[in-house]
Amino acid sequence: MAGKTARWLVLLLSSLVVSSSPPAWAFPTTQDLKGEVLNEKNETIAGAVCTLNGPILPAQGVTVTTGERGGFSFQGLLPGTYQLTCAAVAYQAVVLSSVEVTGTQAPFVQVVLPAEIVVREKVEVRDKAPTVAQESTTAPPVRLSGPQLQTLPLTQQKFKAALPLVPGVVRTPDGKTNIKGQVETQGMLLVDSAETVDPVTGSFSIEVPMDAIESLDVYKTAYLAEYGRFSGGLTSIQTKPPSSKWHFELNDFVPTVRIRQGHIVGIADDEPRLNFTGPLLPDRLNFSESFVYSLVKQPVRGLAWPHNETKTQGYNSFTNFQYTVSTQHLLTANVNLFPLRRQFADINSLVPQSASTDYGQRGYSVGLTDRYLFSSGGVLTTLARITRFSSYAHGQGPEEMVIQPDGRGGNFFNAWSRRSNQEEFLQNFQFPSRRWLGRHTVKVGGDFAHRSYHGSSLSHPVQLLRPDGTLAARLEFSGPASLVAEDTETAAFAQDHWMFKENLAVDVGLRFSGQTIGESALFAPRMGMVYSPGRNGKTIFRAGGGIFNDRVPLLAGDFTSNPTRTVQFFDAAGLPQGAPLVFQNAYVRVDGKGRHIIPPGRDLGSTPYNLTWNLEVNRELLPHVVVRFSYLTSRTFDEFVMDPLALPGSAPILLLTNTGGSRYHEFESTLRVRASARADLNFSYVRSLARGVLNPLTHVYVPFEQPVIRPNFYADLPANIPHRVVAWGRFKLPREVTLSPLLDVHSGFPYSAVDVLQNYVGAPNSRRFPTFLSLDLRITKDFRVPITSWLKKHKFRIDFTVFNLTNHVNPRDVYANVASPHFGSFLGFQHRVYDLSLDIVY
Numbered sequence: 128m129a130g131k132t133a134r135w136l137v138l139l140l141s142s143l144v145v146s147s148s149p150p151a152w153a154f155p156t157t158q159d160l161k162g163e164v165l166n167e168k169n170e171t172i173a174g175a176v177c178t179l180n181g182p183i184l185p186a187q188g189v190t191v192t193t194g195e196r197g198g199f200s201f202q203g204l205l206p207g208t209y210q211l212t213c214a215a216v217a218y219q220a221v222v223l224s225s226v227e228v229t230g231t232q233a234p235f236v237q238v239v240l241p242a243e244i245v246v247r248e249k250v251e252v253r254d255k256a257p258t259v260a261q262e263s264t265t266a267p268p269v270r271l272s273g274p275q276l277q278t279l280p281l282t283q284q285k286f287k288a289a290l291p292l293v294p295g296v297v298r299t300p301d302g303k304t305n306i307k308g309q310v311e312t313q314g315m316l317l318v319d320s321a322e323t324v325d326p327v328t329g330s331f332s333i334e335v336p337m338d339a340i341e342s343l344d345v346y347k348t349a350y351l352a353e354y355g356r357f358s359g360g361l362t363s364i365q366t367k368p369p370s371s372k373w374h375f376e377l378n379d380f381v382p383t384v385r386i387r388q389g390h391i392v393g394i395a396d397d398e399p400r401l402n403f404t405g406p407l408l409p410d411r412l413n414f415s416e417s418f419v420y421s422l423v424k425q426p427v428r429g430l431a432w433p434h435n436e437t438k439t440q441g442y443n444s445f446t447n448f449q450y451t452v453s454t455q456h457l458l459t460a461n462v463n464l465f466p467l468r469r470q471f472a473d474i475n476s477l478v479p480q481s482a483s484t485d486y487g488q489r490g491y492s493v494g495l496t497d498r499y500l501f502s503s504g505g506v507l508t509t510l511a512r513i514t515r516f517s518s519y520a521h522g523q524g525p526e527e528m529v530i531q532p533d534g535r536g537g538n539f540f541n542a543w544s545r546r547s548n549q550e551e552f553l554q555n556f557q558f559p560s561r562r563w564l565g566r567h568t569v570k571v572g573g574d575f576a577h578r579s580y581h582g583s584s585l586s587h588p589v590q591l592l593r594p595d596g597t598l599a600a601r602l603e604f605s606g607p608a609s610l611v612a613e614d615t616e617t618a619a620f621a622q623d624h625w626m627f628k629e630n631l632a633v634d635v636g637l638r639f640s641g642q643t644i645g646e647s648a649l650f651a652p653r654m655g656m657v658y659s660p661g662r663n664g665k666t667i668f669r670a671g672g673g674i675f676n677d678r679v680p681l682l683a684g685d686f687t688s689n690p691t692r693t694v695q696f697f698d699a700a701g702l703p704q705g706a707p708l709v710f711q712n713a714y715v716r717v718d719g720k721g722r723h724i725i726p727p728g729r730d731l732g733s734t735p736y737n738l739t740w741n742l743e744v745n746r747e748l749l750p751h752v753v754v755r756f757s758y759l760t761s762r763t764f765d766e767f768v769m770d771p772l773a774l775p776g777s778a779p780i781l782l783l784t785n786t787g788g789s790r791y792h793e794f795e796s797t798l799r800v801r802a803s804a805r806a807d808l809n810f811s812y813v814r815s816l817a818r819g820v821l822n823p824l825t826h827v828y829v830p831f832e833q834p835v836i837r838p839n840f841y842a843d844l845p846a847n848i849p850h851r852v853v854a855w856g857r858f859k860l861p862r863e864v865t866l867s868p869l870l871d872v873h874s875g876f877p878y879s880a881v882d883v884l885q886n887y888v889g890a891p892n893s894r895r896f897p898t899f900l901s902l903d904l905r906i907t908k909d910f911r912v913p914i915t916s917w918l919k920k921h922k923f924r925i926d927f928t929v930f931n932l933t934n935h936v937n938p939r940d941v942y943a944n945v946a947s948p949h950f951g952s953f954l955g956f957q958h959r960v961y962d963l964s965l966d967i968v969y
Contacts, residue, residue, distance in 0.1 A: 789819025
């Protein structure tokens with residue numbers, strides 16, 4: 128079926144390309160809409176947010192943040208009428224509803240945000256403050272712009288490193304990102320509205336270069352019915368459109384050297400980034416390329432140098448094309464390449480390199496988006512994408528894995544490889560706005576997604592040792608397993624943004640979907656409301672709720688094909704204790720009619736789903752101060768969960784059921800202070816609770832299979848941190864110096880005490896690491912080198928970053944085995960770290 132689907136998509140892409148072949152008339156000229164945002168005193172406003180909406184732009188519009196001199200630019204626009212909205216803290220927002228872009232003139236717009244709206248521009252517009260009802264009822268996402276991503280003190284220049292800046296997003300010590308209590312495999316990553324995840328696990332394994340990102344949005348409450356196939360959070364990336372004028376950037380081109388005892392001992396990391404854009408065919412085809420090469424040797428505290436580094440090497444290439452068919456028709460295409468190899472991927476203070484795992488991946492995605500504007504004002508959007516993703520993992524050798532109270536030894540026990548495919552096609556139509564008891568904006572559409580993979584899994588024995596070195600248990604596995612699974616999902620949706628009046632609107636929507644591997648008919652109603660009392664719009668209330676149906680992990684589809692585990696226990700003298708326990712793999716579906724044993728090869732008949740609702744209030748306290756309070760509750764049901772059962776009188780079984788679940792509660796208070804156009808500070812406090820099953824399928828198998836599968840419990844989740852304070856900001860100083868601090872303080876992560884056999888001792892996750900505190904600071908300085916004419920035309924930027932400025936003791940690991948003489952001691956302390964880079968800004 129995968130082959131037929133691929134051929135079908137190729138034919139579809141070909142037809143779209145053929146349909147967009149050059150017409151007889153002249154092609155319209157694309158333009159860059161440029162402008163600046165000023166205050167009443169004619170001073171530029173840096174950091175203002177401007178959003179451009181138009182008939183063939185993405186539904187959410189394109190958002191940019193003004194630069195240091197208040198300037199903004201929207202690139203590669205077709206001739207037509209656009210709506211421009213600019214806003215900044217301490218200023219009233221302004222909407223320019225009739226910004227005309229012609230094919231012969233590049234408009235320049237000046238927008239003034241004073242107490243009373245005054246707009247000066249070179250094109251005729253009618254300006255007014257935006258009404259509250261024009262906003263989505265969904266709680267606004269936390270948005271990070273491209274400039275913010277490039278100036279904040281991130282541990283890596285990757286978009287995933289920025290996600291924990293969002294209140295309610297937590298990264299656990301094992302590197303997993305959790306949004307509203309759900310791990311990333313239960314969430315969704317969209318890049319230009321297309322799914323961009325590992326088709327097998329759902330992990331955010333496909334990177335996008337930072338220089339290609341226009342904006343990064345994180346939704347905890349994505350109530351619009353067009354969104355689906357996730358039960359956690361939604362992360363959406365909008366990439367930069369290609370420009371009609373040539374432009375290039377070169378960043379981080381100076382490698383960082385490793386210094387030991389005053390001597391250079393090699394390269395610590397080298398991540399040069401190249402970005403360039405321009406026209407390939409004037410007025411017809413624009414192009415952009417973002418390329419990053421990565422060579423990173425990340426040291427891990429607690430292990431001796433030089434055997435304490437995780438080594439990552441790879442590159443990421445994102446190529447974007449924008450083809451202008453006519454003034455009503457725009458075609459975009461992109462190609463993403465993402466090969467990667469990571470040696471010693473999971474080392475820590477208790478796992479040396481020899482006992483660690485290597486990980487690798489390669490693949491590509493090709494996407495095509497077609498937007499057409501009808502004369503009636505309706506917009507038809509068609510998207511198709513093909514993803515090919517291959518990955519593997521293996522240990523460092525054939526030795527048996529050894530688990531001791533003080534850590535691991537031997538070689539990692541499991542090796543797997545997977546080759547996966549995903550084909551996606553979606554189409555939606557947004558009707559022109561209509562009036563009936565208010566104003567309605569209706570969108571309908573549907574989507575199709577097919578995923579498949581085949582792979583293998585091979586494991587060798589695992590030894591569990593006592594403190595004196597004697598064998599307590601030995602795990603063996605059946606021969607290599609051949610794994611195959613696929614799923615096809617179709618969905619249809621309808622949604623209406625109903626604006627009753629200027630201060631009241633609701634969003635109502637319904638999504639219907641079905642999966643061949645899961646449930647065949649699922650309904651997901653969604654609803655949200657936004658209301659502002661009074662006319663000044665300084666107070667805004669939002670509320671909403673909805674059901675979100677997740678995608679079934681392909682790892683569940685072939686669970687029973689995994690190698691069979693056999694456990695043999697030994698006494699202190701080394702003699703076997705009883706017969707070995709052979710845990711046969713089995714899947715049991717539980718529903719209202721009871722328990723059903725599902726034979727191998729049959730559809731699972733169950734799909735995880737989530738119920739989320741929230742309340743939120745936003746209030747402008749002062750012209751420079753905005754505060755937000757919100758409460759969110761989230762419940763997930765029918766998760767796939769694993770449990771080893773060895774009951775008296777019955778054969779041992781490793782059971783997979785659909786009875787898992789979790790719950791998450793969050794209270795968030797956020798304060799944003801904009802003291803001036805050059806100073807911006809965000810401060811958030813989150814009080815949360817995350818509890819659920821501890822053996823969800825993806826926890827056992829992602830990223831690497833767990834050697835010992837403990838009995839399942841419902842307890843605090845690994846991402847449960849009751850209290851968290853996160854604050855970050857940007858401060859622009861004289862002489863083109865920018866300070867970007869980041870403070871993160873939160874409760875210590877939970878952990879469990881275990882015994883020699885790795886069973887829980889006491890309540891799981893009832894112990895905690897010390898309170899985490901890290902103050903990071905990034906300082907950038909722009910300058911020019913007036914030596915040659917070429918150097919005079921280009922600006923350079925030197926970047927100095929300090930992580931954990933206070934050198935606070937933040938342990939990463941703990942001796943959790945009660946049989947260890949070091950039980951309860953922490954190690955792997957993260958110390959102060961420095962980083963220096965040099966960029967060519969333009």
